Structures are given as structure tokens and as C-alpha cells.
Amino acid sequence: MSLLRFKVVEDAFKKKAIAVEAPGKAVSDYYGKYVFNREQMAKYLSGETIKIILNAIDKGEVLNRDVADHVAAGMKMWAMEMGATHYTHWFHPLTDGTAEKHDAFIEYETRAGGRVIEEFTGKLLAQQEPDASSFPSGGIRNTFEARGYTAWDPSSPAFVVDDTLCIPTVFISYTGEALDYKTPLLKSLSAIDKAATAVAQIFDSKVKKVYSYLGWEQEYFLVDDGLYAARPDLVMTQRTLMGHESAKNQQLEDHYFGAIPTRVQAFMKDIEYEAYKYAIPVKTRHNEVAPNQFELAPIFGETNLSNDQNLLIMAIMKRVARRHGFRVLLHEKPFAGINGSGKHNNWSLGTDTGVGLFTPGRTPEENLQFITFLVNTLVAVHRNNALLKASIMSANNAHRLGANEAPPAIISVFLGTQISGVLDKLEKSTSEEAIVVDAKKKMKLGIAHIPEVLLDNTDRNRTSPFAFTGNRFEFRAVGSSANCASAMTAINTAVAYQLAEFKKEYDAKITSGVTKEKAVFDLLKKYIKESKAIRFDGNGYSNQWKEDAKKRGLDCQTSVPRIFEAYTSEESIKLFTQTGVLSQKELHARNEVKWETYTKKIQIEARVLGDLALNHIVPVASKYQSLLLDNITRVKAVFNDEKATKINAIDMNLVEEIAERISVIQTEVAAMIDARKKANVIEHEQQKANAYHDTVSPYFDKIRYQIDKLEEVVDNEMWPLPKYRELLFIR
Numbered sequence: 001m002s003l004l005r006f007k008v009v010e011d012a013f014k015k016k017a018i019a020v021e022a023p024g025k026a027v028s029d030y031y032g033k034y035v036f037n038r039e040q041m042a043k044y045l046s047g048e049t050i051k052i053i054l055n056a057i058d059k060g061e062v063l064n065r066d067v068a069d070h071v072a073a074g075m076k077m078w079a080m081e082m083g084a085t086h087y088t089h090w091f092h093p094l095t096d097g098t099a100e101k102h103d104a105f106i107e108y109e110t111r112a113g114g115r116v117i118e119e120f121t122g123k124l125l126a127q128q129e130p131d132a133s134s135f136p137s138g139g140i141r142n143t144f145e146a147r148g149y150t151a152w153d154p155s156s157p158a159f160v161v162d163d164t165l166c167i168p169t170v171f172i173s174y175t176g177e178a179l180d181y182k183t184p185l186l187k188s189l190s191a192i193d194k195a196a197t198a199v200a201q202i203f204d205s206k207v208k209k210v211y212s213y214l215g216w217e218q219e220y221f222l223v224d225d226g227l228y229a230a231r232p233d234l235v236m237t238q239r240t241l242m243g244h245e246s247a248k249n250q251q252l253e254d255h256y257f258g259a260i261p262t263r264v265q266a267f268m269k270d271i272e273y274e275a276y277k278y279a280i281p282v283k284t285r286h287n288e289v290a291p292n293q294f295e296l297a298p299i300f301g302e303t304n305l306s307n308d309q310n311l312l313i314m315a316i317m318k319r320v321a322r323r324h325g326f327r328v329l330l331h332e333k334p335f336a337g338i339n340g341s342g343k344h345n346n347w348s349l350g351t352d353t354g355v356g357l358f359t360p361g362r363t364p365e366e367n368l369q370f371i372t373f374l375v376n377t378l379v380a381v382h383r384n385n386a387l388l389k390a391s392i393m394s395a396n397n398a399h400r401l402g403a404n405e406a407p408p409a410i411i412s413v414f415l416g417t418q419i420s421g422v423l424d425k426l427e428k429s430t431s432e433e434a435i436v437v438d439a440k441k442k443m444k445l446g447i448a449h450i451p452e453v454l455l456d457n458t459d460r461n462r463t464s465p466f467a468f469t470g471n472r473f474e475f476r477a478v479g480s481s482a483n484c485a486s487a488m489t490a491i492n493t494a495v496a497y498q499l500a501e502f503k504k505e506y507d508a509k510i511t512s513g514v515t516k517e518k519a520v521f522d523l524l525k526k527y528i529k530e531s532k533a534i535r536f537d538g539n540g541y542s543n544q545w546k547e548d549a550k551k552r553g554l555d556c557q558t559s560v561p562r563i564f565e566a567y568t569s570e571e572s573i574k575l576f577t578q579t580g581v582l583s584q585k586e587l588h589a590r591n592e593v594k595w596e597t598y599t600k601k602i603q604i605e606a607r608v609l610g611d612l613a614l615n616h617i618v619p620v621a622s623k624y625q626s627l628l629l630d631n632i633t634r635v636k637a638v639f640n641d642e643k644a645t646k647i648n649a650i651d652m653n654l655v656e657e658i659a660e661r662i663s664v665i666q667t668e669v670a671a672m673i674d675a676r677k678k679a680n681v682i683e684h685e686q687q688k689a690n691a692y693h694d695t696v697s698p699y700f701d702k703i704r705y706q707i708d709k710l711e712e713v714v715d716n717e718m719w720p721l722p723k724y725r726e727l728l729f730i731r
Contacts, residue, residue, distance in 0.1 A: 004230050004720075005230055005719070005720060005721065005722050005726075006717075007226075008224070008226030008227050008229065008230045008722065009226075009227070009722065009726050009730065011226050012224040012226050012227055012325075012726075012730045013730060015224070015263065015325050016262075016263070017262040017263045017265065017266040017324075018263075018266050018270075018323065018324055018325075019266070020266050020269045020270045020273070022269075022273060023273055023276075023277065027276050030273075030276060030277055031276045031277075031279060032276075032277070032278070032279035033082075033277045034082060034159050034160045034161070034277045034278055035157050035158075035159045035277075035278055035279045036075055036078055036079070036157050036158040036159065037157050037279060038050075038054075040078055041053070041074070043078070044074030044075070044077055044078050045070060045071060045074045046070065049067060049070045049071060049074075052067050053067070053071065053154055056154050056155075057154055057155045058209070060190070063126075063154060065122050065123065065126065066122070067122070068122030068123070068125050068126045068152070069121060069122035070122070071122065071125060071154075072120050072121055072122045072124065072125040073120070075120070075125065075158060075165065076105065076118065076119075076120035076165075079158075079160055079165040080105070080118065082160040083160070083162075083163055084105075084160050084163055084164060084165045085104060085105060085163045085164075086102040086103060086104050086105065086163055086164040086165070087102070087103055087105065087120060087124070087164065087165040087166075087167065088100040088101055088102045088103065088164055088165070088166055088167065089101070089128040089130070089150035089152075089167050089169040090166040090167060090168050090169065091130075091150050091168075091169045091170065091171040091180055091182065092171070092180045092181040092182050092311065092483060092485065093135040093136065093171060093179065093180055094135065094136040094137075094138075094179065094180065094181065094590065094593045094597075095135070095136060095597075096394075096481060096482055096483045097311075097483075098311050098312075098315065099130070099135070099171075100164075100166065101128075101130055102164050103124075105118040105119060105120055106118060106119070107119040120165075125152055125167065126151065126152050127149055127150065127151050127152070128149070128150045128169070129147065129148065129149055129150075130148055130150060130171070131148065132147060132148025132171075132173050132174065132179055133148075135148075135171075135179060136179075136593040136596065136597065137173065137179055137589060137593070138588065138589025138590055138591070138592030138593045138596075139589055139592055140173050140175070140177050140179065140585070140586075140589045147173075147174040148171060148172065148173050148174060148179060149171070149172050149173075149174070150169040150170065150171050150172075151169055151170050151172065152167055152168075152169055153168045153169055153170055153182065153186070153304075155186075155304055155305070156168035156304055156305050156308045157279075157305075159278055159312070168182070168308055169182075170182050170183040170186065171183070177583065177585060177586050177589065178582065178586055181483045181485035181486060181489070182304070182307075182485060184485075184489045184581050184582050184586075185303070185304060185307065185485040185488060185489045185492075186304060187579075187580055187581040187582075188212075188488070188489045188492035188493045188496065188579070188581045189212050189303060189304060189492060190580075191492065191493060191496035191497075191579040191580065191581055192210065192212050192349070192492040192493075192495060192496040192499075193209055193210050193211070193212075194496070195495075195496040195497070195499035195500045195503070196210035196349055196357065196373070196495075196496070196499055197209060197210045197351075198499070198500075198503050199372065199373070199376075199499050199502060199503055199506075200351055200355075200357065200369070202369075202372075202503075202506065202516065202520070203365060203366075203368065203369040203372075204351070204353065204355070204369075206353055207351045207352065207353055207355075208352050209351070209352040210349055210350065210351055210352075210357070211302055211303075211349070211350050211351075211352070212302070212303040212347070212348075212349055212488070212492055213300050213301065213302060213303060213306070213347070213348045213349070213350060213472075214300070214301065214302075214303040214306040214307060214345060214346065214347060214484060214488060215297065215298065215299070215300035215301070215306070215345075215346035215472075216297065216298070216306065216307075216310050216343050216344065216345055216346070216478075216484055217284075217295055217296075217297040217342075217343065217344040217346070218295065218296050218297065218310065218313065218314070218317075218343055218480065219288055219293065219294070219295045219341035219342055219343065219480050220293070220294060220295070220296075220317065220328050220329060220330055220341055220480060221290070221292050221293050221294075221328070221329040221331075221334055221335070221341065222264060222267070222292055222294060222321065222326045222327070222328060222329070222731075223292065223326065223327050223329060223727055224325060224326060224327075224730055224731075225321075225322065225325050225326060225327050226325075227722045227726060227727055227730065228327040230721065230722050231721055231722055231727070232608060232611075232612060232616075233608050233609070233612060234327075234329070234334070236604060236608045237331075237601075237604060237605050237608055238329055238330070238331035238334060238396075238481075239329075239331045239333060239334045239335075239396075239399070239605075240334060240335055240336070240724075240727070241605060241608060241609045241612065241700065241704065242609070242612065242613075242617070242703075242704050242707040242708060242711075242721070243335070243336065243708065243711070243721070243723065243724045243727075244708040244709075244711040244712055244723070244724065245336065245337040245338075245724055246291075246723070246724040246725040246728060246729070247725070248725075248729075249290070249291060249337060249338045249724070249728065250289055250290050250291060250338050250339060253289070255287050255288070255289065255290065255291050255293070256287060256288060256289045257286055257287055258287045259287075260285070260286070260287060260294075261731040263324060263325070263326070263731055264294060264731060266324060267320060267321060267324040267326060268285045268294070268296070270320045270323065270324065271296065271313075271316065271317060271320050272285070272296075274316050274320060275298075275313055275316065278309070278312060278313075278316070279309075280298055280309045280312065280313055281298045281299040281301070282296055282297070282298045282313070283297060283298055283299050284296065284297040284298075288339065288341075289338075289339045290335070290338040290339040290728075291338070291728040291729055292727070292728045292729070292731060293338075293339060293341065296313075300346065300348070303347075303488050303492070306484075307483070307484045307485050307488065310343070310484055311483065314330060314481075317330075329341075330480050330481040331396055331480070331481060332394075332396040332397045332399060332400040332479040332480055332481060333396065333399035333400040335724065335727070335728065336704075338728075339406070340399065340400030340406055340480075341400070341479075341480035342400065342406060342476060342477070342478060342479060342480055343478045343479060343480045343481075343482060343484065344474050344475065344476045344478065345474070345475040345478045345484055345487050345488065346469070346472050346473070346474050346475075347472060347473050347474075347475055347488065347491060348471065348472035348473070349373065349495075355369075356471050356472075357369065357370070357373040358370065358373060358374060358377075358468075358471050358472055358473065359471040360471075368517070368520060371422070371423075371426065371524060372502075372520060372524065373499075374419070374468070375423070375524050375527045375528055375531070376495065376498050376499050376502050376527065377473065377495050377498075378413055378527070378528075378531040378534055378535065379498050379527045379530060379531045380491075380494040380495045380497070380498035381411065381413055381466055381491075381494070381531075381534050382530070382531040382533060382534035383494070383498070383571070384490070384494040384571070384572070384575065385410075385411035385412075385534060385554055385555050386411075386555035386557070386563070386566035386569070387490055387494065387566045387567065387569075387571075387572050387575070388411050388466070388475075388487070388490050388491065388494070389409060389410075389411050389465075389477070389555060389557075389563055389566065390490075390563050390564050390565075390566040390567050391486045391487045391489070391490035391491075392475070392477045392478045392479060392482065392486070392487050393409075393560055393563045393564065394479055394481075394482065394560065394597075394598070395560060395597075395598050395601040395602060396479055396481060396601070397477075397479035397482070398558075398560050400479065401477060402541070403541070406476075406477075407463055407464055407465035407476050407477045407540055408463065408465070408540040408541060408545070408546075409477075409556075409557075409558055409563075410465070410540070410545070410546070410549045410554055410555070410556055411465050411466060411477070411534070411554065411555070412464060412465065412466065412534055412535070412536035412540065412549070412554065413464070413466045413467070413468065413473075413534050413535055413536070414464035414466070414467040414468060414535075414536065414537050415468050415535055415537065416468065416537065417537070419468060420535065420537065423528050423535075426521075426524060426525060426528060427525055427528045427529055429521075429525075463539060463540030463541055464476065464536070464537075464540060465477035465540075473491075475487055475491065489581065493575060493576060493579050493581045494575060496579050497575050497578065497579050500579075502523060502527075505523055506519050506520065506523060509522065509523070533552035533553060533554065534552075534554070536548075536549075559690070559693050559694075560598055560689075560693060561595055561598055561686065561689035561690050561692075561693050562690065562693075564591050564594045564595060564598075564689075565591070565686075567587050567590060567591050567594075568584075568587050568588055568591055572587065573587060591686070592685050592686075595685040595686050595688070595689035596685050596689075598689045598692070598693070599679075599685070599688050599689045599692050602692040602693070602696055602697050603676065603680075603692065603696075605700065606672055606673075606676050606696055606697075606699075606700070607676075609669075609672075609700060609703060609704075610669045610672060610673060612721075613665050613669050613703055613707060614665075614666070614669060616720050616721065617665070617707050617710060617720075618662055618665060618666065620714060620718050620719065620720055621658050621661070621662055621710050621714055622658075622662065623718065624658065624714045624715050624718055625654075625655055625658045625659065625662075627715075628651045628654055628655050628658075629655060631648075631651060632648045632651050632652065632655070635647050635648050636648070654713055657709075657713065658710065658713065658714075661706045661709055661710050662710075664702075664706050665703055665706045665707065668699050668702050668703045668706070669699075669703060671699060672696060672699035672703070675691075675695040675696045675699065676692075676696050678691070678695070679691035679692050679695060679696055711723070
């Protein structure tokens with residue numbers, strides 16, 4: 001194994017950047033080439049069909065099967081011209097990934113025996129039937145109840161990957177329950193549209209629709225594929241279960257925004273070219289803080305489409321990485337002691353009249369609207385902080401949160417001094433004073449050739465899980481491998497419910513004869529006071545904050561399985577059912593899936609850790625120990641006892657240390673296996689997940705500590721696994 005390590009290290013050093021050619025002179029030449037977007041629809045569909053589809057997308061009108069037949073015919077023609085021979089319904093099961101089953105366009109021609117034709121009907125476009133019992137369902141579907149349906153989502157355009165037409169769809173059971181992430185996301189978008197539009201019309205009667213927007217920032221690590229293959233823990237779990245930290249990691253802060261390594265630059269260019277072909281508007285790329293960590297981010301988009309694009313780009317990244325001799329690591333914490341990877345979800349709301357509802361206005365009326373939506377969001381986050389934490393929590397993300405610039409596992413909101421000052425003033429005001437939010441102020445740097453810098457309405461706080469950044473909220477706690485839909489469904493639903501409550505209270509005040517301004521101000525003052533506990537602009541890592549958060553009544557639970565319980569609390573069930581986003585049955589089923597997934601991930605990691613410890617590390621450490629003992633014996637044969645004892649002192653100490661550490665590893669691995677066996681016989685998924693959290697996972701750090709200490713003393717030429725200095729600094 002050590003020979004493999006040195007071989008892959010040598011190969012990695014020899015690799016050069018691969019030449020990448022741009023598909024066209026300008027991005028606009030090939031942007032959206034593989035997407036059946038509105039431009040392509042205009043070429044392949046009739047004007048009447050396009051009008052019906054756009055009404056379905058923009059107004060939620062139902063599509064009939066006749067229209068689906070017209071769309072399918074045009075879509076097939078376009079797809080075949082793009083080289084497609086197959087089609088698939090592309091959906092988001094409860095695995096955080098995507099799923100697809102490819103079918104060829106061919107069918108027998110009924111009038112000529114044995115002859116085939118290419119066929120794709122509206123029925124095939126609109127609906128398919130995958131096996132629902134083979135995907136996580138939380139008990140909604142059993143093995144003997146396998147039927148499930150995928151149904152076309154016309155609001156997200158179809159696209160071609162290689163030879164297959166991919167049609168974005170929802171995934172539901174035979175009995176109608178959602179088995180995916182897209183279905184509740186779409187329902188939450190409908191809920192926020194309805195509730196936010198009603199509130200926006202208080203300030204502007206012209207508003208007919210409110211859109212939810214998402215801008216994700218995708219962080220990731222790149223590892224040479226040879227080094228990756230030589231690390232069984234990376235291959236099986238996507239994170240290093242052992243490994244002593246490198247003498248140099250991120251402490252010099254020299255990687256962040258540094259010059260992009262040439263191999264990585266070629267990879268990034270290739271990714272962007274592929275992304276543009278799928279109309280994914282990737283705009284930003286840069287080195288992240290940790291070595292071999294990077295980020296890409298697109299221009300904002302409508303939430304449903306943007307979420308589909310994120311899932312697609314993750315698949316593209318993995319495929320393109322192989323061309324460049326890399327493996328992409330999307331795990332939230334693949335390396336201990338350095339930054340993990342998040343997927344910051346920048347979330348905002350905007351009207352069909354072009355107004356950003358989280359953007360400060362130019363008039364008192366516009367600012368009153370801005371503050372209304374801001375404060376209602378604060379209340380929603382305050383009342384549902386445990387739910388929002390549950391929406392982003394996973395076995396992977398638990399390793400990331402709370403250190404190395406990741407936000408803590410306590411949901412709070414950062415507003416910044418200016419916005420906080422506006423709310424504090426409003427809370428104490430006695431009349432309907434105009435709300436004034438300063439435009440960007442200027443900072444003079446005192447350097448002649450540097451222009452003035454415009455200051456934003458807020459600073460930045462990298463320890464805040466939910467930060468206001470001037471015209472949107474940044475949900476920073478979302479994990480890099482997650483499906484954004486989980487977090488977006490939770491926040492859209494929570495805010496929709498709260499806005500509906502606000503509108504009820506507002507209407508009651510208006511009915512009683514109160515003026516619009518006074519009704520809004522009275523409610524805002526009440527809400528500002530109620531939600532004050534969720535506002536925190538300080539250091540989220542401090543022990544003082546943890547104590548203060550408990551006193552404020554915020555959820556401070558750290559056990560992943562217990563965090564999931566927030567989904568089925570009385571408040572959450574009321575929230576989701578009254579907005580029509582998820583039923584009580586669906587919520588309980590999703591938690592069953594979450595508990596089962598958590599258990600399986602910890603179970604796999606425990607098995608891999610035990611195998612590596614006993615079959616890779618212990619034998620190598622024992623072999624090195626034997627070499628030391630052989631040397632001690634030879635020294636005794638040459639020198640007298642007194643001198644031999646003196647010469648062998650260091651080696652004897654090493655032999656004893658290695659023996660002790662091997663003994664601890666063997667003991668702890670045996671105990672971990674025993675704990676796993678006891679947990680495995682528990683039938684109740686929630687209790688099993690709790691057992692894995694409480695009795696199995698605590699052994700991971702104990703075993704790792706001993707292995708990492710052995711890595712420091714065992715001969716480097718014998719150590720079997722690529723070390724952190726190799727994984728993180730070979731580019």
C-alpha cells in the first residue's frame with residue numbers, strides 16, 4: 001500500500017493542465033445550446049402552444065394532454081437534432097441527488113411488422129412510473145406497493161445530456177404523497193407567492209405575483225484522482241476518517257483569492273463552458289480559504305430553476321473533474337482542522353413589477369414595505385429557528401458547523417448596525433415617523449489614486465447562519481452536498497405562513513378603523529419586540545453566545561437525529577399543513593428517511609474506519625515496531641548492556657508508545673463494533689439513529705486520535721495512506 005501511495009504521488013506531480021477550447025467566440029454563441037428554453041420553443045412550437053405553456057409557468061394554469069402532445073413533438077424534434085436517442089424523467093428523490101431512467105425513442109410501427117419509428121407522445125412527456133419502493137419513502141411505499149409517478153414540471157426547461165433528453169419532474173406516490181424535494185418546493189413557492197402578494201398589495205395594488213429567488217454559492221475541494229483512489233475512506237465516505245494535519249494548512253491565509261493553479265484553472269474553464277451550454281449563468285470562480293478548496297457561483301435566478309441548475313452543475317462538476325484527473329469532493333468536511341464546504345443560499349423575494357422586497361427604498365412608503373417584509377422574515381426565523389436548522393442538518397454538515405468560518409448550529413440573524421438601529425428606533429417610536437435607510441455611504445481611503453468606496457447597509461458576519469446582506473438574506477448554514485430545496489422549502493413556507501398571519505392582523509385593524517400606516521407600524525413594533533431574540537451580530541463561536549442563545553430560548557440542540565424532530569413538532573405540522581406544502585404523513589415519512597440516512601452514513605463510516613484501522617494502520621505500525629525491536633536486538637549484540645540501554649532508549653520509548661496505541665485502537669474498534677451490533681437490532685428508526693449518534697460515533701474521534709499519533713512516528717516510507725500534505729497541496 002505504501003508503494004501505491006508513492007506511485008500516485010509521483011504521478012500527480014507529473015500531471016499538467018489539459019488544454020480546453022472555448023465552444024464559441026462569445027458565450028452568447030452557445031449559451032443554452034442544450035436547453036429547450038423559450039428561444040427553442042419559438043422554433044419548434046406554435047405560438048398558441050407557447051402561450052399556453054407560458055401561462056402555465058407564469059400563472060399556474062393547468063396543461064391539458066393535447067398541449068402536451070404538441071410540446072412532446074417539438075421537444076423530440078429538437079432533442080434528436082441535438083443527438084438525443086433517449087429520454088428520461090429527471091427527478092429529485094430524498095437522497096440529495098437526482099435520479100433518471102433512460103428509455104429510447106423507438107417504438108414498433110404498427111403497420112409494418114418489425115419496423116421501428118422514433119416516438120415521443122404527450123403521455124410520455126407528462127407522466128412516467130418509476131418504482132417508488134426502491135427510493136427512500138419513510139414507509140409511504142413498501143416493496144409490495146411499488147407504484148409511483150413522475151410528472152412533468154414545465155416551469156423548468158428540459159435539457160439534453162449526452163444522448164438523453166432530460167425532463168425535470170416531480171416524484172409522487174400512487175396515493176399522492178410527495179417522495180421528492182421538488183414537489184414541496186413548488187408548493188412552498190406557490191404559498192410564498194400568495195402570501196407575499198397579498199402583503200405587497202398593501203403598498204402597491206399593481207403587484208400580481210411575487211417570485212422567490214435563489215443564488216447559490218457552491219464550495220468544493222479538488223483532489224488528484226490517484227491520491228483519491230489510494231484513500232479508501234475518501235472513496236467510500238467522501239471524507240478522511242483519519243489523517244494528521246499538515247504542518248502548513250490554511251493558517252497563512254495565502255490560498256483565499258490567490259492565483260488559481262493551472263490544472264484547476266483548466267477545470268474551471270471547462271466547467272463554465274459546460275454550464276453555459278445548459279444556461280447556467282456561472283459568474284464567479286475563486287480559490288476558497290482552505291488549500292485545494294474552491295468556489296463557483298451563478299447569477300441569481302428563480303428558486304425552482306436555480307435549484308435544478310445547482311443539481312445539474314454538481315453532476316457536471318464530477319464528470320468534468322475526471323477529464324482533468326481530479327475528483328470533486330462535495331462533502332461538507334472532507335478534511336479535519338480546516339474549512340469545510342458550504343452552499344450559501346442567497347434568498348430574496350421580488351415582485352412582478354420589478355421591486356426587490358428586501359431592498360431599501362427611496363421613499364418612506366418603499367422603506368415601510370421593505371421593513372415590513374424584513375421584520376416578518378425575522379419573526380418567521382425566530383418562531384421556526386429549530387425547523388430551519390433541521391432543514392440544513394445532516395451527518396455530513398454536523399462535522400462542518402461551528403468552526404473554521406462555518407456558522408454554528410444555532411440559528412440567528414445578522415442585520416448589521418444600520419438596519420438594527422432602524423428597527424430599534426422604530427420599536428421605541430411613538431408616531432408613524434418616516435423610516436429612513438441611508439443609501440450607500442462613502443468611505444474615503446485617503447489614497448490619491450484609489451476611488452471612494454461605497455459602504456453597504458450592512459457589514460458581513462461569517463459566523464452568522466442567516467445574514468442580511470443588503471438586499472437579500474444569505475442562509476450560510478446549508479451544506480455543500482445538499483439539495484437547496486430543503487432549506488428553500490423551509491424558509492419560503494415559514495415566511496409565507498408568517499406573512500399570512502400579518503395580513504390577518506392587518507385586516508382586523510383596518511376593519512376596526514385604523515389607518516394603513518398605523519396598522520402596519522403597530523404590528524411592526526410588536527413583531528420587532530417579539531423577534532429580538534433571533535438578532536445577533538456578534539461572534540457565533542463564543543461560549544458566551546451559546547449561553548445567551550439558551551437564555552433567549554433558541555434551539556441549541558447538537559444531536560443530528562434529535563434536531564430532525566423539529567419537522568414533526570406541533571408548530572411545524574401546523575405550518576406545513578396550513579400552507580398546503582406538506583401533510584402530517586409526509587412530514588413523518590421524511591423524518592423516517594432522515595433518521596435512516598443518518599444511521600446508514602454513520603454505519604458505513606464505522607465499518608470503513610474499523611477496516612482501515614485493523615487492516616491498514618495496525619499491521620504497518622506493528623511492522624515498524626518489529627523493525628525497531630530488531631534494531632534494539634542488534635544494538636544489544638554489539639554494545640555492552642549499559643551503552644546499549646542508553647542507545648536504545650529512544651527506540652524503546654517508541655516501541656512502548658506504538659504498542660500502547662495499537663492496543664487502544666484494537667480495544668476501541670472492538671467496542672465500536674459491539675456498539676454498532678447493539679444499535680442494529682433496534683427496529684425504530686429514530687431510536688436507532690439516536691443510538692448510532694450516542695454510542696457509535698463517539699468512537700470515531702478516539703480511534704482517529706490514536707491513528708493520527710501513529711502517523712507522526714511511523715516511518716514515512718511505510719505509511720500506507722496519502723497524507724494531508726499530499727492530498728491538499730498537490731494540484
